[in-house]
Amino acid sequence: MRGEAVGITGRILVRDIKKGFAKDGGRLDVVGGISFAVDDGEIVGIVGPSGCGKSTLIRIIAGFDRPDEGQVLVDDLVQKGPSAKGIVISQQGSVFPWLTVRQNLMFGLNQGSEREKAELADHYTALVGLKGFEKSYPHELSGGMLKRVEIARALVVKPEILYMDEPFSALDALMNLRLRIELLRILEKERHTVVLITHDVEEALHLSDRILVLSPRPTRIQATFEVPFPHPRKLTSPEIQTLKSSILSELGI
Amino acid sequence: MHRVRKILSPVALISVLLAAWWIVVARGDGAIFPTPWQVVQGTRELIADGTLVGHISASLMRVGAGFLLATLLAVPLGLWMGRVDAVYDTLNPIFQILRPISPIAWIPIAILWLGVGNAAPIFLIFIAAIFPMIVQTAAGVHTIEQRYLQAAENFGVSRAKLFRQVVFPAVLPQIIVGMRISLGVGWLVVVAAEMIALRSGLGYLIIDSRNAGNRYDLVVSGMVIIGLIGLLLDGLMRLLEGLKSVRWRYAR
């Protein structure tokens, strides 16, 4: 069982991370000591109350920020900075508005001829259901389409790890569900390792192999839940509903 | 409706002003100030003897040369300043001191250094045009949102690619704004510069018309033409803002 790996081995090892920020002359402790491991091909969901430090945590894991204490190991190497091995899908979105969909997808591709890159880009554009929009600019797309471009741009470089920070939170419920299903379909084929931040418990239950529940600031891991159900998951099934209430009660609801 | 108003109301206002001008001049007894019709006649005279085209192209050539030189220097410099803080900290104070000095104030020095040929006005336009472009470009680099730079960093692309596909296109709208301001200032300055020296250009036309027999019809004609060409140049720069690769800036 994967849970046994916690703290021992894993593709990503998070070891006693602490992080604070200076605030009004004082100090704001945000991450208060977090350790966990993520296995190869595993999808770990992280839920927690708003403002508890989820984005701060994932930025540290992805290498964009340094922890004050502790360290992150990716494939046994200390995480020193971001690299194409792990692509972040950020909360605010970062599709380049001045490039077309195709150019955005081609951005991270460093090998092959222009034609090969374009073909690969178009393949992934189709994969996220945006065939026909290759030459569109981001401002010509809807919010949901933009998220798909962001996901496709990450997937096309075949990253070993995906760091997703509330990738679907800005979307309506229907689009959220649709993109989750698409993501699962793609992950089934490509087996990326995923760290998924969300505040939507149902989204976490839908996608994750394991869910970490974070406490309010300074955040720590308050509880861990295995989600041992095969895909496709039926979110209305009694087991998942029971798990959902346990997680929600951890969050104080 | 909006389009109609946008064209109709300024046309109406201009007509009223023209009429007022005409009435005031016609009722007064000062013979020097021309009526609108005399200005039209004067303009036709200038067109007929071919001097107008000469003056216009002389002015445009000077603005074009000065503006081009300024662009070639300002854009790379602005990008460099925007990317490297040490460069910004070193150069910005100097530019902030030079910038408020009117290009007109440079005229004596320009003549001293470069004589009364084409070089002096081109230099003045260069001086006038370069600072707004540097400032806009550097500011543009500073306002690139962190999330885009971080996404670029995440994909681990080469510096050249980062520059070509992120920094430059992100700043391009600001560069175009800078170019638009610069071209406007450059046009303002060329006319002033031509009033001092030289024997061609719209500025020279105005001063010469006054000196050679108080031809105020030609003075006003020159002024109107300067205004119209300025409008045209601004319109051309506005076309750049419509380019597909910068339109994202103005959408939403």
Ligand SMILES: Nc1ncnc2c1ncn2[C@@H]1O[C@H](COP(=O)(O)OP(=O)(O)OP(=O)(O)O)[C@@H](O)[C@H]1O
């Ligand atoms: N660079 C920073 N400087 C100062 N304070 C910061 C910084 N980044 C985050 N914080 C603070 O850390 C706390 C946690 O922020 P963070 O964005 O990690 O929360 P979050 O859990 O992702 O919230 P949300 O659910 O709203 O996305 C907040 O109080 C925020 O003000």
Ligand SMILES: [Mg+2]
């Ligand atoms: Mg967040």
